[in-house]
Amino acid sequence: MTGRIFYENSEISQKFRGAERPLLAVRGLTKRYGARIGCAEVSFDLWPGEVLGIVGESGSGKSTLLSCLAGHLAPDEGEVVFDTADGLRDTVAMAEAERRRLARTDWAFVHQNPRDGLRMGVSAGGNVGERLMAVGARNYGTIRGQALDWLGRVEIAADRIDDRPRAFSGGMQQRLQIARNLVTGPRLVFMDEPTGGLDVSVQARLLDLLRGLVREMGLSVIIVTHDLAVVRLLADRLMVMKGGRVVEQGLTDQVLDDPQHAYTQLLVSSVLQV
Amino acid sequence: MSDYNFAYLDEQTKRMIRRAILKGVAIPGYQVPFASREMPMPYGWGTGGVQVTAACLVPEDRLKVIDQGADDTTNAVSIRRFFQKTAGVEVTEATAEATIIQTRHRIPETPLTEGQIFVYQVPIPEPLRFLEPRETETRRMHELEEYGLMHVKLYEDIARHGTIATSYDYPVRVEGRYVMDPSPIPKFDNPKLSGNPALQLFGAGREQRIYALPPYSQVVSLDFEDHPFVASKAEHDCDLCGAADSYLDEVITDDQGNRMFVCSDTDYCRGRRAAGQVGRLGGEAA
Amino acid sequence: MIQVSDLSKSFTLHNQGGAVIPVMAGATLSVAPGECVGLTGASGAGKSTLMRMVYGNYLAAEGSIRVGDLDVAGAEPREIIALRRRTLGYVSQFLRVVPRVPTIEVVAEPLLVLGVARDEARGRAAALLARLNIPERLWALSPTTFSGGEQQRVNIARGFVHGYPALLLDEPTASLDAANREVVLELIEEAKARGAAILGIFHDEGARARVCDRLVDVTCFTPGLA
Numbered sequence: 005m006t007g008r009i010f011y012e013n014s015e016i017s018q019k020f021r022g023a024e025r026p027l028l029a030v031r032g033l034t035k036r037y038g039a040r041i042g043c044a045e046v047s048f049d050l051w052p053g054e055v056l057g058i059v060g061e062s063g064s065g066k067s068t069l070l071s072c073l074a075g076h077l078a079p080d081e082g083e084v085v086f087d088t089a090d091g092l093r094d095t096v097a098m099a100e101a102e103r104r105r106l107a108r109t110d111w112a113f114v115h116q117n118p119r120d121g122l123r124m125g126v127s128a129g130g131n132v133g134e135r136l137m138a139v140g141a142r143n144y145g146t147i148r149g150q151a152l153d154w155l156g157r158v159e160i161a162a163d164r165i166d167d168r169p170r171a172f173s174g175g176m177q178q179r180l181q182i183a184r185n186l187v188t189g190p191r192l193v194f195m196d197e198p199t200g201g202l203d204v205s206v207q208a209r210l211l212d213l214l215r216g217l218v219r220e221m222g223l224s225v226i227i228v229t230h231d232l233a234v235v236r237l238l239a240d241r242l243m244v245m246k247g248g249r250v251v252e253q254g255l256t257d258q259v260l261d262d263p264q265h266a267y268t269q270l271l272v273s274s275v276l277q278v
Numbered sequence: 279m280s281d282y283n284f285a286y287l288d289e290q291t292k293r294m295i296r297r298a299i300l301k302g303v304a305i306p307g308y309q310v311p312f313a314s315r316e317m318p319m320p321y322g323w324g325t326g327g328v329q330v331t332a333a334c335l336v337p338e339d340r341l342k343v344i345d346q347g348a349d350d351t352t353n354a355v356s357i358r359r360f361f362q363k364t365a366g367v368e369v370t371e372a373t374a375e376a377t378i379i380q381t382r383h384r385i386p387e388t389p390l391t392e393g394q395i396f397v398y399q400v401p402i403p404e405p406l407r408f409l410e411p412r413e414t415e416t417r418r419m420h421e422l423e424e425y426g427l428m429h430v431k432l433y434e435d436i437a438r439h440g441t442i443a444t445s446y447d448y449p450v451r452v453e454g455r456y457v458m459d460p461s462p463i464p465k466f467d468n469p470k471l472s473g474n475p476a477l478q479l480f481g482a483g484r485e486q487r488i489y490a491l492p493p494y495s496q497v498v499s500l501d502f503e504d505h506p507f508v509a510s511k512a513e514h515d516c517d518l519c520g521a522a523d524s525y526l527d528e529v530i531t532d533d534q535g536n537r538m539f540v541c542s543d544t545d546y547c548r549g550r551r552a553a554g555q556v557g558r559l560g561g562e563a564a
Numbered sequence: 565m566i567q568v569s570d571l572s573k574s575f576t577l578h579n580q581g582g583a584v585i586p587v588m589a590g591a592t593l594s595v596a597p598g599e600c601v602g603l604t605g606a607s608g609a610g611k612s613t614l615m616r617m618v619y620g621n622y623l624a625a626e627g628s629i630r631v632g633d634l635d636v637a638g639a640e641p642r643e644i645i646a647l648r649r650r651t652l653g654y655v656s657q658f659l660r661v662v663p664r665v666p667t668i669e670v671v672a673e674p675l676l677v678l679g680v681a682r683d684e685a686r687g688r689a690a691a692l693l694a695r696l697n698i699p700e701r702l703w704a705l706s707p708t709t710f711s712g713g714e715q716q717r718v719n720i721a722r723g724f725v726h727g728y729p730a731l732l733l734d735e736p737t738a739s740l741d742a743a744n745r746e747v748v749l750e751l752i753e754e755a756k757a758r759g760a761a762i763l764g765i766f767h768d769e770g771a772r773a774r775v776c777d778r779l780v781d782v783t784c785f786t787p788g789l790a
Contacts, residue, residue, distance in 0.1 A: 051642050101422045108426075123409060123430075127437055130430050137433065138426025144436055144502040166437050208663040215662065219677055237662050241641045255620055255641045262622040266578030273579065 016085050019049065020092055027052050027192060027224050028073075033082030035072050041248035042068035046082070048243065048253065052191070055218060055225040057239030057256060059232060059271070065248035066228045067196060072096075073226060074113050074194045075103045086110070086192070108138050112185035116197035118177035121184070122169045128155060128180055129165040135188045154183040158213060175206035179213065186217060195227040199234055211237055232275050236260060244268045285332040286364040291315055295333035295488070299479060302490035307452030308420070309403050314486040324357055324382060325483030327399035331380045334395050334479070335361065340368045342376035347384040347525070347542035354382075371545050383446070385467040387524045387546040390476035392493060398461040400482035403489065405449045405459040425457050428500055436505055445510070450497045457500070458489065465499065466511045466525045472497035514539040519550035520557035565730050565761030566595040566618065571627030571637070571785075573617060587613055591627065591785035597729070600752065600762040602776035605783040611765045614782055615732050618763065619654050620644040631730055649677055653728035655736050659707055659715045667710075668693065668703040671721045678726065685725075692721040696747055713739045717748075724751050731755060733764035737771045749774055 016029045026049040035042035043065035050056055058066045071077035073084055075095055084095045088110065095103055107113070115121035122131055132151040133141070141147050152162055158179035160172075169177050178198065185193065198214070199207040215238060218225055229235060235242055235256055243253040244265065252265040263269045283289070291313075298312040317325040335341070341361055345354040349371040357380060358369050370376050373388040380397040390396055406416040409427050419427065428449050435443045448465035452458050460471055461480060471478065471491060478491040491497065501507035512526045517538040524546055526539040538559055541547035551560065571591040577583045588610050595601045603611040616622040617636075618629055624637040632651050634643055648654070653674075661670050668689050675685035693703060696717040702710070707718040716739050723731065733752070737745045745768070752775045755762060766772040772779070 054642060054645075104422055104424065108424075126409065126430055127434060129437055130434050133433055134426055134430050136426075137429040138424065142429070142501075142503050144433065145504050147433065147502075148437070205664075212662045212665050236660070240645050254623075255644055257621050258623060258641075261616070262575075264576070264623065269578050 016083070017092065020085075020087060024051075025087065026050060027087050029083075029085040030073065031083045031085070033069065033072055033079050033084065035068050035077060035079045041065070042077075043072065043245070043248045046250055048250075050192075050224050050226065052224055053218075053222045054241060055223075055227065055239045057235030057242045058226065058228045058245060059230060059235055059242060060245035061230060061271075064245040066245050068248070069245070070194055070196055070226065070228045074111065075107060076113075108135055109188055110191050112188075112190040112193045114178075114181055114185055114193065114195040114198050116200040118169065118174070118181045121181040122177060124170055125168065127166045127168055128160065128172075131169065131180060131184045132187050135184065139188060150187060154187050155180075157217070158183040159209075173206075175202055175210065178202060178210060182210075182213070182217070186221065186223075189221065191224060193223050193225045195225060195229075197229050197231075198227065199229070199231065207234070214238060232260060232272065244271065282364040284337070284365055285335045285361065286317075287315065287329065287332045291329075292333040295329055298488040299330065299333065299490060302479070302488050303477070303492050305456075306491055306495050307456030307458040307489060309487040309489045311486055312488050314483045317483065318360075319356070321484040322401065323353060324380070324399040326481030326485075326488070327380050327382070327397050327483075328357060328360070328481075329483060330397045330479050330481035330488060331357075331361065331378060332365075334378060334397070335365050335367060337365070337367060339365075339377045340370050340375060342370050342373065342379045342545075343381075344379065344384060344386070344543075344545075345382040346527070347386070348544045350544060372549075373543075373545050383462050383464075384525070384542060385463055385470045387521075387541070387543045388549075389470075390474055392475040394476040396474075396476045396478045398463075398478065398480045400459070400461045400480045400487070401484070403459055403480065403482040403485050403487040405457050420456060423455070425451070428457055429502070432500060432502065432505075436502070442501065442505055442507070448507075449500050451500060452491065453496050454498075458497075460497075464511070464525055465507070466509045468497075468499045468507070469509050471495075512539055515557060516541045516547060516550075517557045517559040519547045519555045519560065521547070521550055521555070565597045565632065566593075566763055567628075567630040568593050568614070568618065569628050569630075571614075571617065571629060572625045573613060573622065574625055586787040588617075588782075588785050589787045591782070593780045595730075595761040595763050597759045597761050598756050599777050600756055600764060600775050602772050602779045603763065603765050604772075604779050604781045605786070609786050610782045612734060614785070615654075615734055615763065615765065619652065619732055620648070649674075651728060652730045652732070653723045653726065654732045654734075655720055655723035656734050657716075657719075657738065659719050661707060663708050664706050666704045667698065667707045667718055670707055670718060671725055674722060674726045689721065689725055692725055693718075696721055697744055713741070713744070716740060717744060720748055720751070724755065727755075727758060727760070729760055731760050731762045731764075733762060733766075735765055735767060737766065737768045745771065 019026060028050040031047045033046040034044045046069055060066045072079040079096060085092050086095050129148060129151040132154050133147040136147050155165060160176055160179060169180055199210055239256045242256040242259040243250050246267045252259060252268045260272055263272050295312055298310045302310045317328055319325060343354045343358040345351040361367055362369055373386040378395045382399045404416055406419055406427055408431050410416050432442050446464045447462045448468055450458050450460055473494050475493050477493055480489045499507040514526055515522045516524060516526060518540050521541055524541045524543060527542045528537055528539055530537050569592050573588040574584055574586040591614060605611055613622060617624050620636045629636040631647060634647050668686055671689035671693060672685040698717055707715055720736055736748050749771055
């Protein structure tokens with residue numbers, strides 16, 4: 005438990021001491037691509053049940069940040085401290101085996117393109133069951149029962165359980181990806197433009213579904229998107245990124261309705277009103 | 279004989295292969311990469327197995343080669359002749375008398391014994407290949423013991439067929455650690471992998487991998503609690519020797535659809551018949 | 565319950581030459597439990613701005629805004645979120661919801677996030693919708709397709725479904741017919757009776773006279789007008 009000792013005296017461990025404490029504490033997270041900055045000096049706390057939106061234009065560093073947070077990219081500097089079952093752990097310094105175990109238990113990652121997050125050659129039931137089997141479920145009946153339950157929760161008909169996701173529409177694929185990720189009851193979900201490739205009508209259904217799941221499961225979510233309408237409906241808090249740095253953060257409606265930074269004002273005023 | 283180095287391979291190559299074998303023995307079920315050589319036979323004809331056998335052979339050995347249990351098929355005969363010519367070792371068809379046995383797709387019915395080396399020819403050594411085509415990813419999955427995917431394969435089987443339909447190449451877990459492909463032996467043979475007194479070696483020539491099961495290794499076939507592993511075979515007795523406990527080949531005997539079931543292990547069948555056991559068609563066929 | 569002291573606010577328009585527009589200075593007012601205070605002043609005097617600052621929707625430049633135990637002007641986002649969940653309700657003039665979500669769910673949601681059981685939450689939502697004369701056949705439909713008056717009533721139902729100790733009402737009776745206006749005024753009176761502190765904007769003078777205990781003219785907080 006080196007992680008625990010490491011945080012004994014830091015500002016973060018103070019914060020984590022109370023009964024009510026953050027789930028994730030990020031400090032000084034920096035990723036460079038050679039001389040170019042991916043993201044720089046990003047710090048924030050995420051509390052249980054909170055949905056944090058990260059917005060910015062293409063190349064603002066929001067996807068790089070998400071990859072660093074989720075352990076898909078190794079940052080050059082900084083800490084990503086997560087409140088694991090074994091105490092506080094810096095997931096950046098953690099052994100890969102442990103980080104991957106975290107990724108299939110307490111964490112989940114929803115990709116923009118369902119093809120990146122699903123096994124297209126495996127049935128819907130197998131896709132949902134994989135995480136269960138990965139954490140040791142060995143009863144076929146139970147696994148199938150849970151898969152059925154989750155297909156229901158994401159509004160996929162039970163008789164599609166043995167169909168492969170290839171035969172599904174884009175919206176169904178995305179819902180299946182969500183079921184596959186949430187079946188093991190994660191506490192923290194990373195989402196990369198989850199409504200990105202979907203029709204507007206399908207987006208609304210997905211947003212509604214996500215809101216319900218966030219509320220019922222008490223999920224903490226970090227969602228990256230360029231769609232301000234999505235964060236307004238889904239996110240409690242917002243971080244605005246530009247050139248790899250966080251230029252503004254706060255309550256979602258406050259940032260959108262009373263933006264302080266020039267870039268945020270530009271971003272908000274550029275949205276077409278309908 | 280003087281035209282060839284003993285057992286065909288040069289001594290440096292044998293040394294390299296023996297090192298891989300030793301490493302494989304030290305880490306049961308782990309796939310050790312090795313520099314597979316060109317052999318005078320095409321891939322798929324046992325080039326991996328042949329190299330392992332060549333690296334293990336000593337002049338005192340007695341070699342048996344089987345293909346699907348039979349000593350007399352083309353593949354078995356040519357490999358046996360290859361070593362007769364290049365190593366000058368004795369050969370046999372009797373399982374109990376062999377010191378090294380090279381096999382394709384079967385484990386003999388006669389139990390193997392301590393001191394014997396049993397060499398499998400392996401086409402695809404990677405059990406995770408079915409669902410994860412990236413070699414970098416499968417190696418990492420082995421490293422981190424992320425084997426959920428193997429059960430996804432079995433899940434898909436049950437979802438589609440109502441039961442685990444995989445009948446050969448059935449994945450196993452070795453000593454509670456590595457998931458291993460046992461080569462395309464029928465799952466009927468899987469129980470013989472575990473606790474076996476012989477040294478079991480696996481060679482994949484094209485894929486350049488060697489792995490091993492030291493004697494008495496614990497080998498468990500993967501399954502679900504409610505769909506347990508079953509070592510199944512055809513519901514028949516051998517029509518030649520009457521054996522009820524051996525793995526059977528189905529043979530179509532005429533254009534009217536008549537068929538017979540015979541032991542796939544020819545040595546075992548012959549031994550039983552020599553001892554006077556007779557099956558349903560044993561009289562006429564013999 | 566609501567205590568605003570020496571509050572000031574300006575907007576800086578970075579994309580219009582960095583123009584700084586002061587919109588409020590020295591705003592001070594308080595609302596006690598069971599009291600309803602109406603904000604008055606001409607359009608653009610800053611009534612809505614003040615309400616939005618109390619709700620945490622606009623940032624304060626200086627001063628404090630105490631709602632219950634929390635100073636909204638200096639609070640962490642998560643503290644404001646918690647405040648909005650339990651303590652501070654807001655009926656705005658605009659309905660902002662996820663399309664396709666049924667009206668009954670929209671109204672029940674504030675209770676669901678507080679952990680009220682689904683059936684009870686829906687029951688309370690249904691009672692309120694019925695009282696506000698939203699026909700039951702519409703409950704399963706999304707309010708995004710409703711008329712302005714219907715949307716306004718859904719918004720009111722959502723604001724009154726939980727017994728918030730503090731309430732912000734932005735023109736709650738605008739675009740309502742007489743019968744529904746009466747229901748809303750009764751709801752406000754009931755909220756006051758149970759001890760809610762209410763800060764409101766009412767252009768409807770009759771309504772203002774009936775429910776407001778005091779009026780505060782925000783013109784005196786408007787820089788350059790006071």
